[in-house]
Amino acid sequence: MSVTELINLDKLNWNAAIDILIVSALIYNVLLLIRGTRAVQMALGLGFLAIFFYLTRWLHLEMIQWILTNILPYFVFGIIVLFAAEIRRALANIGKNPLIRQFSQNPLVETYDEIVLAATTLASQRIGGLIVIERSIGLKNYIESGIAIDAALSYDLLVAIFSPGAPLHDGAVVIQKDRITAAACFLPLTVNPRLSKELGTRHRAAIGVTEESDAVVVVISEETGIISVVAGGQIERSLDGDSLRQRLESIFAGKEPDRELGLSAMLERQ
DSSP states (O other): OOHHHHTOGGGOOHHHHHHHHHHHHHHHHHHHHHTTSTHHHHHHHHHHHHHHHHHHHHTTOHHHHHHHHHHGGGHHHHHHHHTHHHHHHHHHHHHTOHHHHHHHOOOOOSOHHHHHHHHHHHHHTTOOEEEEEOOSSOOHHHHHTSEEEEEEOOHHHHHHHHSTTOTTOSSEEEEETTEEEEEEEOOOOOOOTTSOTTOOHHHHHHHHHHHHSSOEEEEEOTTTOOEEEEETTEEEEEEOHHHHHHHHHHHHTTOSOOOOOOHHHHHHTO
8 A cells, every 4th residue: 555545535434543543542652651761762773774674665775675674574573672671561551451450459458557667667767678569460570589478567577677687688578468478579670761860779679660560669768768659660759657658548549640750850859
């Protein structure tokens, strides 16, 4: 089909209009997904190769066209490897759809007080902490990287885990429903270039895991004692006990929409 036939308005009908809307929505969401990431430069490079390929066809450069024709199919596999994180995030976003959530809801059972009390205690003593709360998307990969615990969630256990000198104080604690599933877990670090240089490894790990899942993370800074909460790739800092409890209740009650990126605007308010 030629470009002229493709844009022929005489053939525009309801099916074509729906087709255009769906394609436009897909392109828009892909652009939102890669905005502010290293994938932007890769996408520009792939776009340049596509334009160059059609330019060689127009100019009848047969040798270059033959080379590109034989090489370009392998770029499909390259795209899968290079954009693995973005593809995972896109599939995770599909799972965040409200219609799908109704069948996979995993609410936190009245355990805010234990988490809040542990966070404020650790903050007052300048002890670092990283508490990951699982929601709809499973965190099995990260749980398997740590030490299995499977114990009832309690303030005392959280404080004991993160106490300096404790065997499991390094890494993150993962909470499933009202149980501490694992400790000393490794999390992926975010590669967002817009992050403040003030954020350390704990905060970058917290943002990284929330970029790839719908988990909520509570972070306690060892250097400053500041409590932060991270959800949807966004971080909110300088919380006290009351504000932390309100944020957790708001997120798990579904009053806070999942948002992607937008970190710089929030960090500027700190």
